[in-house]
Amino acid sequence: MKKSIAIMAVGISLSLFSCQNDSSSLTDAGLIPLPVSVSNSSGHFELTSNSAIQLVGPESDLIFIGEYLAQKLRPSTGFPIQVGTDEADIKLELVGDGSGSEAYELSISESGINISAESEAGLFYGVQTLIQAFPPSILESKSVSQKWIVPAGTITDSPDFAxxxxxxxxxxxxxxxxxxxxxxxxxxxxxxxxxxxxxxxxxxxxxxxxxxxxxxxxxxxxxxxxxxxxxxxxxxxxxxxxxxxxxxxxxxxxxxxxxxxxxxxxxxxxxxxxxxxxxxxxxxxxxxxxxxxxxxxxxxxxxxxxxxxxxxxxxxxxxxxxxxxxxxxxxxxxxxxxxxxxxxxxxxxxxxxxxxxxxxxxxxxxxxxxxxxxxxxxxxxxxxxxxxxxxxxxxxxxxxxxxxxxxxxxxxxxxxxxxxxxxxxxxxxxxxxxxxxxxxxxxxxxxxxxxxxxxxxxxxxxxxxxxxxxxxxxxxxxxxxxxxxxxxxxxxxxxxxxxxxxxxxxxxxxxxxxxxxxxxxxxxxxxxxxxxxxxx
Structure with missing residues (x-):
């Protein structure tokens, strides 16, 4: 009897842990301002100690954006989050010559995250949305022990006013x-x-x-x-x-x-x-x-x-x-x-x-x-x-x-x-x-x-x-x-x-x-x- 109660307690504990750390969908993430389009998918992406950020485009132009994101993710997770041109599970991709609109697309799957845009500003705004898609505790200034999960889905977004x-x-x-x-x-x-x-x-x-x-x-x-x-x-x-x-x-x-x-x-x-x-x-x-x-x-x-x-x-x-x-x-x-x-x-x-x-x-x-x-x-x-x-x-x-x-x-x-x-x-x-x-x-x-x-x-x-x-x-x-x-x-x-x-x-x-x-x-x-x- 005691053994089955203990097993039940562990199960409840694991269930609660999962609920606390895995938002059900992107639409529940409290995104502000609300994107133009949010599509939910099954599954989620989990940030780990092996996660890194890949820059695709002129590295000298994108390095600040990559480091900005990494600096937001490092303190609370305790992960090193390297930034560079090598393949990684988070990709920031500048499409074209970088002179396009402020629009961006954010795609999240179990295998990785991709943010693409025609301008650096668009990439930067995609990064802001990604940060909001994590649990709010991602912004803590010291290490927090929890799973860092982002719900899967796709966001396409652009501003109404310039x-x-x-x-x-x-x-x-x-x-x-x-x-x-x-x-x-x-x-x-x-x-x-x-x-x-x-x-x-x-x-x-x-x-x-x-x-x-x-x-x-x-x-x-x-x-x-x-x-x-x-x-x-x-x-x-x-x-x-x-x-x-x-x-x-x-x-x-x-x-x-x-x-x-x-x-x-x-x-x-x-x-x-x-x-x-x-x-x-x-x-x-x-x-x-x-x-x-x-x-x-x-x-x-x-x-x-x-x-x-x-x-x-x-x-x-x-x-x-x-x-x-x-x-x-x-x-x-x-x-x-x-x-x-x-x-x-x-x-x-x-x-x-x-x-x-x-x-x-x-x-x-x-x-x-x-x-x-x-x-x-x-x-x-x-x-x-x-x-x-x-x-x-x-x-x-x-x-x-x-x-x-x-x-x-x-x-x-x-x-x-x-x-x-x-x-x-x-x-x-x-x-x-x-x-x-x-x-x-x-x-x-x-x-x-x-x-x-x-x-x-x-x-x-x-x-x-x-x-x-x-x-x-x-x-x-x-x-x-x-x-x-x-x-x-x-x-x-x-x-x-x-x-x-x-x-x-x-x-x-x-x-x-x-x-x-x-x-x-x-x-x-x-x-x-x-x-x-x-x-x-």
């Missing part, structure tokens, strides 16, 4: 290089490919400009709340750009102008059109804005340095569009920053320039577009720039006014979708959220997910859209923990909106998969918000 991004505001509060790289790592796991850095605002200037050193010496010296601020040297910025590029993420630098420019005016008084922000509450600031209109219309302007600003009000500052020195600064900034930024875009801001006369605003934006074009870049601006004449190819980033997006479309230009009521990750989840604002909306996880960029705004169809971007403004965000609380899990929702075709998406499906991603975040030490909309 531009899939997030914006990190480092101007309101400054974040060190390590935090930006950490953010890049999380973006890469979700197949996002553009990081928009909001480098300048009223509260701080965050990028070294060698020809205008006071921009960082003075303008970078503080932040919201009066902290010490900070800035990136050009060497640090170049390091961020290179780190992102290795992960197939393109940096889009933003210099916000002609409004949101108090940090410039505090640094170089000779550029100040005479608008100095007084201490005081919102009512005082509004009165200052009214006074500013009178100052801008006068001919005798006292150009003195503005006071540094550490509040969160907007709309009170402007560059002088009639001053030639303004355009010398703009050109020098664009010249130095574009030399460090190989990507195609330069963001010129253009939002909330409330004290700039309309004609002056139009003249300024149109002239700055030409400067950016002269340095080989395409301008992106917040949707207000569509009230000017846009150069062909320039992009309006829709955040507020649908009629601005329509004006961009009517000029033949693309729209980047970042509607504040859906995509702004600085908005509170609800009234109990510990940080965040709610001027646009309270945005729960399902609000971030349940929208379609192609139908969100009347008159804007999919063919008019460049892509989707989720901004994080940082008026209330002071450190990495704050970033993680507001960004996750909403960034995963936006990533799926940008990657997965609308007819493949549903909230019920996402809600069933995001808890698996939550386990990955927990292992990685990400302090994400556990939405009550999800059974975690």
């Amino acid at each position: 531009y899939r991004g997030s914006m990190l505001d480092v101007a309101r509060h400054f974040f060190p290089v390590e935090d930006v790289k950490h953010y890049i790592d999380q973006m890469a796991e979700l197949k996002l490919n553009y990081l928009h850095l909001h480098l300048t605002d009223d509260q701080g200037w965050r990028i070294e400009i060698k020809s205008w050193p006071k921009l960082t010496e003075t303008g970078g010296s503080t932040e919201v709340g009066g902290g010490e601020g900070g800035f990136y040297t050009q060497e640090q910025y170049a390091d961020i750009v290179a780190y992102a590029a290795e992960r197939y993420i393109t940096i889009v630098p933003e210099v916000d102008m002609p409004g949101h420019t108090n940090a410039i005016l505090a640094s170089y008084g000779e550029l100040n059109p005479g608008i100095n922000l007084p201490d005081g509450d919102t009512e005082t600031i509004v009165k200052s804005v009214e006074k500013a209109e009178d100052l801008l219309s006068g001919s005798n302007i006292d150009r003195q340095a503005a006071e540094l600003y550490t509040g969160i009000e907007v709309g009170f500052s402007t560059l002088d569009s009639e001053l030639e020195a303004t355009y010398q600064l703009v050109e020098d900034v664009v010249r130095e920053l574009t030399a460090l930024t190989p990507g195609p875009y330069f963001h010129i801001g253009g939002d909330e320039s409330h004290v700039t006369k309309k004609d002056d605003y139009i003249y300024f934006v149109e002239r700055v577009q030409e400067i950016v074009k002269g340095y080989g870049k395409t301008s992106i601006g917040w949707d207000e720039i569509a009230t000017t004449t846009l150069l062909p190819g320039n992009v309006a980033q829709f955040w507020d006014k649908a009629n601005n997006a329509q004006m961009a479309k009517d000029q033949g230009n693309k729209v980047l979708m970042s509607p504040a009521k859906r995509a702004y990750m600085d908005m509170q989840y609800d009234s109990t959220s510990r940080i965040g604002l709610h001027w646009a909306a309270f945005i729960e996880l399902d609000d971030s997910y349940n929208w379609d960029p192609a139908t969100y705004t009347e008159g804007i169809s999919k063919s008019d859209i460049l892509g989707v971007e989720a901004p994080l403004w940082t008026e209330t965000v002071t450190d990495r923990a704050d970033i993680e609380y507001l960004v996750f899990p909403r960034l995963a929702a936006i990533a799926e909106v940008a990657w997965t075709p609308t007819n493949r998406r549903s909230w019920d499906s996402f809600a069933s998969r995001i808890p698996v991603q939550g386990k990955r975040w927990e292992i990685e030490g990400i302090g994400f918000y556990k939405s009550p909309k999800v059974n975690w």
Whole structure:
């Protein structure tokens, strides 16, 4: 009797071990963003101490991708996972000359794994999917004793939108290089490919400009709340750009102008059109804005340095569009920053320039577009720039006014979708959220997910859209923990909106998969918000 009980116990134990380590199918793996096509097969692949990664294609181009995968697999498994050109049970294959689309195919059988793509980026995204197909414990930083099993099947996948991004505001509060790289790592796991850095605002200037050193010496010296601020040297910025590029993420630098420019005016008084922000509450600031209109219309302007600003009000500052020195600064900034930024875009801001006369605003934006074009870049601006004449190819980033997006479309230009009521990750989840604002909306996880960029705004169809971007403004965000609380899990929702075709998406499906991603975040030490909309 005792013997049969013991045998039964061993059987139950083995059965439980098998269930814990062998996902029933690829569709149960919690893949985010959801691939275009997932086909399940019988059986599974098991990673062993003999497993290795074979690179098929230009080895110098693929070595980072192979090592990236190996470095994800080695710590938790304890396996050596060699990378090279010899035959192995995991094959990464670059098809053609590597200049194709971001699509990939992932095939998993009992004998091996094959990821093929026409571009390095496609291979990299296939690797991200493969990592998610393993149990979440594959991301542990120390050895775990278990079987490392991936369900058999085939995934064919490609993104719905070419531009899939997030914006990190480092101007309101400054974040060190390590935090930006950490953010890049999380973006890469979700197949996002553009990081928009909001480098300048009223509260701080965050990028070294060698020809205008006071921009960082003075303008970078503080932040919201009066902290010490900070800035990136050009060497640090170049390091961020290179780190992102290795992960197939393109940096889009933003210099916000002609409004949101108090940090410039505090640094170089000779550029100040005479608008100095007084201490005081919102009512005082509004009165200052009214006074500013009178100052801008006068001919005798006292150009003195503005006071540094550490509040969160907007709309009170402007560059002088009639001053030639303004355009010398703009050109020098664009010249130095574009030399460090190989990507195609330069963001010129253009939002909330409330004290700039309309004609002056139009003249300024149109002239700055030409400067950016002269340095080989395409301008992106917040949707207000569509009230000017846009150069062909320039992009309006829709955040507020649908009629601005329509004006961009009517000029033949693309729209980047970042509607504040859906995509702004600085908005509170609800009234109990510990940080965040709610001027646009309270945005729960399902609000971030349940929208379609192609139908969100009347008159804007999919063919008019460049892509989707989720901004994080940082008026209330002071450190990495704050970033993680507001960004996750909403960034995963936006990533799926940008990657997965609308007819493949549903909230019920996402809600069933995001808890698996939550386990990955927990292992990685990400302090994400556990939405009550999800059974975690």
